[in-house]
Structure formats: structure tokens, C-alpha cells
Amino acid sequence: MRRLLEGIYSGAAALAALCMVLLLLAVLLSIASRQLHFQTPGIDAYAGYLMAGAGFLALAHTLKRGEHIRVTLVLNLLRGRWKKGAELWALSAATLLALLFAVYSCKLAWQSHVFNDISTGNDATPLWLPQIAMALGTVVLAIAFVDELVLELLGRREPPQSSEALRNE
Known part of the structure; x- marks a missing residue:
């Protein structure tokens, strides 16, 4: 099960990286089109969709790599059951919020598909297409938070330690 979950997280990260590469190509195409005097309709909108997709995915x-911003000032002062209780509370609240975000992101993409909602730009992109990345990213985030909460409840969670703090002055 752990291998499957790690595969899901890594797969979403690979899709995010792909979005970043496509974003780079979209920006380069936009620059080239301005310099060479040809038009690429909707390229700015597609760059925005790719940026959002990269972020959510x-x-x-x-x-899971411990790179989210966490305020650990209070947690570092707590010990024993108080610390575990605070971790459980924080993970429970984050899991609930992530689940709600995932449900409403999926609902938004579905409704955009059902109502045939399109972008207002000249590209007229069906909005459910770029919204899929947001929905997928939030679903995988909700799975990751449930995973973290279950590991904490079982006493097997090892909070990831980011090396970023070591590089700060």
C-alpha cells in the first residue's frame, strides 16, 4: 500500500513537472510570437492553466517531503500527549479542509463539463479541461493528508524534516 501511495504522489509530481515544462514552452512561444510578429491565440490563458496545474499537482x-510551510513554534514547546494531541488536531483540520477542497474542485470541473462552460478568451477552451488538474491535485492532496493522519494515529508517522531550515541564516 505504501508503494502505491508513493507512486500516486510521485506521479502527481511528475505531472506537475510536465506542466512546468509546457509552461516554459508556452512562454517561449509567446515571446517568439511577439518577436516574429505572428499571433498565438490563447497562449497566455494556456500558460495560466499550466501554472495552476503545476501548483495543484x-x-x-x-x-509528503515536509516542504509545506508549518508554524512549529508552539509544537516545539509541547511534549508528550499534548504534542500528539496538537498534531492530531492540526492533521484532522487539514484533512477535513483538503477533503472539502477536493470535493468542491471535482464538483466545479464536473459542472463546467455539464454546462459546457468555456473560457471568455478568444481560445474558448472548455474550462473543465484545465480544472481537471486542480481537481486531481486536490484529490491527491486529500489522500496525502488522510495518509498522514492515519500514520499519526497509528504512531508510525515520522514528520519529514526539511533541510531548508539548515540553509537559512
Whole structure:
């Protein structure tokens, strides 16, 4: 099961990386089109969709690697059951919020598909297409938070230690 979950997180991260590469290509195409005097309709909108996709798809991978911003000032002062209780409370609240975010993101993409909602730009992209990345990213984030909560409840969670703090002055 652990291998499957890690595969899901890594797969979402790979999709996020793909979005970043496509974003780079979209920006380069936009620059080239301005310099060479040809038009690429909707390229700015597609760059925005790719940027959003990259951000949402990377959320779970970032969480599991301990790279999300956490305020640990209070947690570091707590010991024993108080610390575990605070961790459980925080993970429970985050899991609930992630689940709600996932449900409403999926609902938004579905409704955009049902109502045939399109972008207002000249590209007229069906909005459910870029919204799929947001929905997928939030679902994987919710899975990651449930995973973290279950590991904490079982006493097997090892909070990831980011090396970023070591590089700060």
C-alpha cells in the first residue's frame, strides 16, 4: 500500500513537472510570437492553466517531503500527549479542509463539463479541461493528508524534516 501511495504522489509530481515544462514552452512561444510578429491565440490563458496545474499537482508531493510551510513554534514547546494531541488536531483540520477542497474542485470541473462552460478568451477552451488538474491535485492532496493522519494515529508517522531550515541564516 505504501508503494502505491508513493507512486500516486510521485506521479502527481511528475505531472506537475510536465506542466512546468509546457509552461516554459508556452512562454517561449509567446515571446517568439511577439518577436516574429505572428499571433498565438490563447497562449497566455494556456500558460495560466499550466501554472495552476503545476501548483495543484505538486501539493501532495510537497506535503509528503515536509516542504509545506508549518508554524512549529508552539509544537516545539509541547511534549508528550499534548504534542500528539496538537498534531492530531492540526492533521484532522487539514484533512477535513483538503477533503472539502477536493470535493468542491471535482464538483466545479464536473459542472463546467455539464454546462459546457468555456473560457471568455478568444481560445474558448472548455474550462473543465484545465480544472481537471486542480481537481486531481486536490484529490491527491486529500489522500496525502488522510495518509498522514492515519500514520499519526497509528504512531508510525515520522514528520519529514526539511533541510531548508539548515540553509537559512
